[in-house]
Amino acid sequence: MSASESVARPTRKRASRRGNAAPTIADVASEARCSPMTVSRVINGETNVRDGTREQVLSAIEKLNYIPNRAARSLAGGAQLRIALLFDNPSASYLSEFLMGALEEASRRDIHLLVQSCETVPESDALIRKLIDGGVEGFILPPPLCDDQRVLDQIKGSGGIAIAVGPGRADGSHGAVLIDEYQAAYDMTRHIIGLGHERIAFIVGNPEQVASERRLQGYRAAMTDARLDVDDNLVSQGQFTYRSGMVAAERLLALTERPTAIFASNDDMAAATVAMAHRRHLDVPNDITVCGFDDTELASSIWPELTTVRQPIREMTAQAVSMISRISKQKPRTGRGSAEQVTLPYKLIRRNSDAGPGLVSSFKKPAENT
Numbered sequence: 001m002s003a004s005e006s007v008a009r010p011t012r013k014r015a016s017r018r019g020n021a022a023p024t025i026a027d028v029a030s031e032a033r034c035s036p037m038t039v040s041r042v043i044n045g046e047t048n049v050r051d052g053t054r055e056q057v058l059s060a061i062e063k064l065n066y067i068p069n070r071a072a073r074s075l076a077g078g079a080q081l082r083i084a085l086l087f088d089n090p091s092a093s094y095l096s097e098f099l100m101g102a103l104e105e106a107s108r109r110d111i112h113l114l115v116q117s118c119e120t121v122p123e124s125d126a127l128i129r130k131l132i133d134g135g136v137e138g139f140i141l142p143p144p145l146c147d148d149q150r151v152l153d154q155i156k157g158s159g160g161i162a163i164a165v166g167p168g169r170a171d172g173s174h175g176a177v178l179i180d181e182y183q184a185a186y187d188m189t190r191h192i193i194g195l196g197h198e199r200i201a202f203i204v205g206n207p208e209q210v211a212s213e214r215r216l217q218g219y220r221a222a223m224t225d226a227r228l229d230v231d232d233n234l235v236s237q238g239q240f241t242y243r244s245g246m247v248a249a250e251r252l253l254a255l256t257e258r259p260t261a262i263f264a265s266n267d268d269m270a271a272a273t274v275a276m277a278h279r280r281h282l283d284v285p286n287d288i289t290v291c292g293f294d295d296t297e298l299a300s301s302i303w304p305e306l307t308t309v310r311q312p313i314r315e316m317t318a319q320a321v322s323m324i325s326r327i328s329k330q331k332p333r334t335g336r337g338s339a340e341q342v343t344l345p346y347k348l349i350r351r352n353s354d355a356g357p358g359l360v361s362s363f364k365k366p367a368e369n370t
Contacts, residue, residue, distance in 0.1 A: 023064040025107035031060035036103040083138040086118040090241045093296035101314030105321040138324030163320040167210040175340035185218025196356040201234040201259035203248045245269025249276040260357040261289035285355035304352035
């Protein structure tokens with residue numbers, strides 16, 4: 001087991017990470033029964049919120065005694081930092097985790113966070129110019145935008161701070177926050193091999209994203225190191241979407257000699273694989289093992305709950321917000337911000353979707369290792 005990996009105990013509902021800390025924007029959203037993004041709009045005085053919703057948010061803020069630390073910033077004489085989170089990600093579960101991490105950290109630091117959809121490169125050109133003209137200083141870029149060199153170059157060339165979240169490319173940006181995608185996929189494949197599987201299939205993510213290639217490389221390396229053949233028929237192309245996972249899984253499960261285990265590049269495609277297996281009256285994990293990647297909420301909301309790689313998505317976006325804040329403070333003194341790269345640890349989370357080939361699952365909660 002690698003230094004980056006550990007096996008964590010499964011839980012149906014994640015425990016609070018804050019303990020008895022001050023209320024966050026997520027607490028306000030829960031109390032007001034709306035999204036954290038809506039709370040952020042109310043706090044920042046934006047007008048595109050219904051009056052009734054605004055009253056609910058303000059009431060929740062008062063009830064929880066939630067106070068953004070804007071007074072302290074005013075006393076310090078500094079203007080409020082403005083950051084834009086640009087996204088073009090088809091996975092709603094991934095994006096939800098991504099937004100929560102950014103919103104909570106931005107709220108804690110009294111940073112104005114704008115969230116913008118950006119689906120095409122031509123669209124990004126105009127959007128980035130508009131945001132920078134409007135006072136936005138930093139940009140958080142999740143996949144696939146973190147892999148788009150033109151977007152990175154444009155932000156940096158315009159004087160903005162670009163932080164790539166995910167494997168991305170740090171070239172042309174001020175930094176990146178990532179995990180070791182290759183090693184995480186390698187470790188998950190070795191875990192499946194350790195259960196006794198030899199015919200292991202892999203569903204690849206979007207071919208335009210760096211994460212897809214690194215996870216595929218990790219799978220192939222683990223198979224090769226275990227002296228197992230990597231049959232090209234066992235590698236099926238997906239797009240990181242649920243629907244693409246259904247198509248890829250249907251092809252794999254229709255093989256004359258079907259795999260005994262399928263490792264999908266994200267939880268959306270793994271959940272789709274479980275659905276397709278059930279459609280064929282296959283039991284997971286007794287007839288086929290299914291594993292995913294990311295550990296989004298989807299992984300623990302289906303049955304059986306997914307064995308998966310936990311990517312600390314919230315922590316990664318919070319780190320990106322922190323990096324932009326730190327670099328922004330450096331720029332007035334140095335005229336530039338230093339490039340940074342932060343690699344966070346991942347965990348292999350074992351739940352109920354894996355077992356030995358043809359065996360009834362004897363799943364037990366494993367002790368946590370580091």
